[in-house]
Amino acid sequence: MGKKKEEQIIYVDSKGKRLDGRKVDELRPIKITAGVIPRADGSAYLEWGQNKVFAAVYGPRECLPKHTASPYKAVIKFVYRMAAFSVPDRKNPKPGRREVEISKVCGEALERAIFVEKFPNTSIDVTVEIVDSNAGSRIAALTAASVALADAGIPMRDMVCGTSVGKAGGKIIVDLDKDEEDASDAVDIPIAMLPNSKEVVLLQLDGVLTRKEWDEAYKMAEVSAMKVYEVQKQALKAKYINGEADANKAEKKGVEEK
Amino acid sequence: MTKRLVIPGELVTEERKKLGSHVFVREGKIYSDSIGLVNDEADFASVVPLEGKYAPQMNDVIIGVITSERFAGYGVDINSFYPSFVSKKELREVLKPGSIISAKIMKVNEFNEVELGSIRLFFGGEIMPVTPVKVPRLIGKEGSMLNIIKGGTGSNIIVGRNGRVWAKGGNLDLLRKSIEKVEREAHVDHLTDRMAEFIQSQTGGKKPEAPRGEEMFGEGEQ
Numbered sequence: 507m508g509k510k511k512e513e514q515i516i517y518v519d520s521k522g523k524r525l526d527g528r529k530v531d532e533l534r535p536i537k538i539t540a541g542v543i544p545r546a547d548g549s550a551y552l553e554w555g556q557n558k559v560f561a562a563v564y565g566p567r568e569c570l571p572k573h574t575a576s577p578y579k580a581v582i583k584f585v586y587r588m589a590a591f592s593v594p595d596r597k598n599p600k601p602g603r604r605e606v607e608i609s610k611v612c613g614e615a616l617e618r619a620i621f622v623e624k625f626p627n628t629s630i631d632v633t634v635e636i637v638d639s640n641a642g643s644r645i646a647a648l649t650a651a652s653v654a655l656a657d658a659g660i661p662m663r664d665m666v667c668g669t670s671v672g673k674a675g676g677k678i679i680v681d682l683d684k685d686e687e688d689a690s691d692a693v694d695i696p697i698a699m700l701p702n703s704k705e706v707v708l709l710q711l712d713g714v715l716t717r718k719e720w721d722e723a724y725k726m727a728e729v730s731a732m733k734v735y736e737v738q739k740q741a742l743k744a745k746y747i748n749g750e751a752d753a754n755k756a757e758k759k760g761v762e763e764k
Numbered sequence: 765m766t767k768r769l770v771i772p773g774e775l776v777t778e779e780r781k782k783l784g785s786h787v788f789v790r791e792g793k794i795y796s797d798s799i800g801l802v803n804d805e806a807d808f809a810s811v812v813p814l815e816g817k818y819a820p821q822m823n824d825v826i827i828g829v830i831t832s833e834r835f836a837g838y839g840v841d842i843n844s845f846y847p848s849f850v851s852k853k854e855l856r857e858v859l860k861p862g863s864i865i866s867a868k869i870m871k872v873n874e875f876n877e878v879e880l881g882s883i884r885l886f887f888g889g890e891i892m893p894v895t896p897v898k899v900p901r902l903i904g905k906e907g908s909m910l911n912i913i914k915g916g917t918g919s920n921i922i923v924g925r926n927g928r929v930w931a932k933g934g935n936l937d938l939l940r941k942s943i944e945k946v947e948r949e950a951h952v953d954h955l956t957d958r959m960a961e962f963i964q965s966q967t968g969g970k971k972p973e974a975p976r977g978e979e980m981f982g983e984g985e986q
Contacts, residue, residue: 548815566817568846577875619773621788621797627875628845656772659815659897661786661797664773702773702795742771742799746814746951 517675517689525685531726533669533681533733538650538741540657548658550741552650555683556640561650563658566628580625584613586647588636608644615648615698615707621661630660641684642670645696648708653738657745665738666707668698669730671723673715678723680730697727701735704728767803769951770796776809784810801951814951818844818896818926820869820878827891827924828880830863840865843896843926845876850883857885864891864930866922884981889920889932894943896927898950902943909956913942916963938966 518524528534534555543549546562553559569575586608590599601609616632632654634647645668652666672682674689687694693713699706715723770776776787776794783789786798787809796802800813820826820842828848832839837851838859850867859865863885870881894902903910903923914921919934931939945962949955 547817566845625845625876656799657815659798659813659817662772663788663790663795663797665771700773703790739771739774743769746769 515675515689517686518677518679524679526683528681530677530679531730533730534683536649536734536737538653538737540653540741540745546654546658548654548656548660550650550653550657552646552653554642554646554649555681556638557636557643557646558638559643559646559650560635560637561647561654562633563630563651563654563660564633565630565658566625566660567631569627569629575627575629577626579622580620581629582613582617582620582622583629583631584609584616584651585631585633586612586636586644587634588639588643592636592639608647611708611710612644612648612651615666616651616655618705618707619652619662619664619666619700620655621663624661630655641682641687641694642696644708645670645698648698649734649738653741656738656742664700664702665735666698667701667731667735667738668696668708669727669734670694670696671727671730673713673719673723678719678726680726695723695727697724697731699728699731701732766805767801767951767953769799770802770811771799772797776802776811777804779809781809782807784808786811786813813897815895816897818842820844820872820876821925822869822872824869824925825922826867826869826926827886827922827928827930828865828867828926829891830859830861830865832861833859840867840880842867842878842880843928844878848878848880850880854881855883859885864889866924866930886930887932887981889930890936892929892931892940892943894923894927894929895947895950896925898947899923899925899927901950901955902929902946904956909946909959912956912960912963913939916967917942935967938963941966 518530522529537553539551541549542551543562546564548563550561566580569581574581586605588597590597632651634651636643648666648668655662669681671680672695673693674686682694693715695711697706698708774796776796778793786800787794788797794809796811798811798813799815800811802811826842828840828842830838831841837849840848840850842848866884867880868882869878871879917935917939919931919936919939922930
C-alpha cells in the first residue's frame, strides 16, 4: 500500500507546476543582506527558500597553528556547520563526515575566486552557520560566503554563485527542495560557478543521468546561477545605495531648514 | 564627475587604459577585484575600495596597541595581517600591555611584515576605529576634513593610516558621531560640505575652545 502511494506523487504536473507551485526552472525566493555581524571583517545573511544561513569572514590574518600556513598563498579555512535545530530531528552538534566534506569542497571553490597569492602566510577564516535547512544548503552557504568575502574587501576574481539542479519524477528541475530530493529516482547536482568566466568551481553528483539529461540540466544551472548572481550584486550594492539615499535626504532636509 | 559602484568581478572598462589599483585584466578587459567606486572619466582604470584591511606601506604613521611584553621588546597590534614588534633597545619609556603608541613604518617585506621606528607613547586619550580604506576620506584634501572636525570638536586628533584615530580632550561624542558619518557616507560626493553642516548643526555654530596644549605624548605611567 505504502509503495503504491509513493508512486502517486507527481513531481511536475501537466501545467509544468511543481509540488510547491514553482515552474521547472524557477528558484526558491532568495534574500541576501550584507554586513550583519559588526565584529566580523565581512558578513552576510541569506534566506533561500527555507534555508537560513549566516556567513562571517575574518582575515586575512595570522595563520595559526603556524604549520598550516603557506608562504605562497593565503590558506582558506572554511567551516560549514549546521545548528542542532536546523533539521527536523535534532542533529548531533559534533562536526560529522558530511560537514567536513562540505567545508573542504566549498573552501576549494572559494580559493579559485580569491587572489590568495596576494596574502602569503595568512589565513582567511570563513564560517558558515546553517540555522535552518531544506536541501541545497551547501550552495546557500557558498553564495552567502561569497557575499561576505566581498563585504570584507578581500580581492576576488569574481563572485561565486550557483544552484542545484537535478531530476525528480523523471523531469529535470532547478533548485530541488527536500521533498523533491527524497524522490525515488532523485538526482541532485550542486553546481557553483564564477559568473563572468562560467568556470565551474564546485560540482557534485549523486544518481544517474543520461548524456542528454545532463546537457539540459547544465544549461538550466547556468541560467539559474546568473539569477543568483544578480541577487548577490543587488545585496552588496544595497548596503551603499541605501547610505547614499540617507545622505541625500539629510542634505535635502538641511536645504529646507535653511 | 560620476562614480560607479562595482563589485568584485564586475567590468571596469573594455578600453585599453593604464592599470590603477584594485583591478585585473582578463582577455583584454579590465575588471574590479573589490567592492568600490570607479571614475569612468579618469585616465587610469582603477577602483577606490570601500572595504578592506590595512596593507602596510613604508613611511605610514600608524597607531599601535601593545599586546604583550617579551624579554627584548613588546608585541604590537597594528590592525593589519600580523602583529609587529618593537625592541626595548629603541625605547626610553617602559610600556605595558594596553599602552598606545604611534609609530612610523620603516620597512615592509614581501610577507607584509613590518619594522617600526620613531615610536612615541601616547599620554591618555582614547582610540576610535575607522575602516582603513576610508582614512583618506577622514583626512580630506590637504587635511580639509580633519580641520573641520578638529575645529568643531576642539579635540587633539591623530589619525593612523591603519584605521585608528587617537583623540584626547574636546567633544569626543561629536567626534565619534563624525567618524561614523564619514564611514557611512564615504562614497557619496561633497562629504566635506555636509560634514561642515553637520558639525554646525550639532554645536549650534558655537566655537569650542581652541585645543589646549595638552600633553599628547608622555613617559611611562599615565
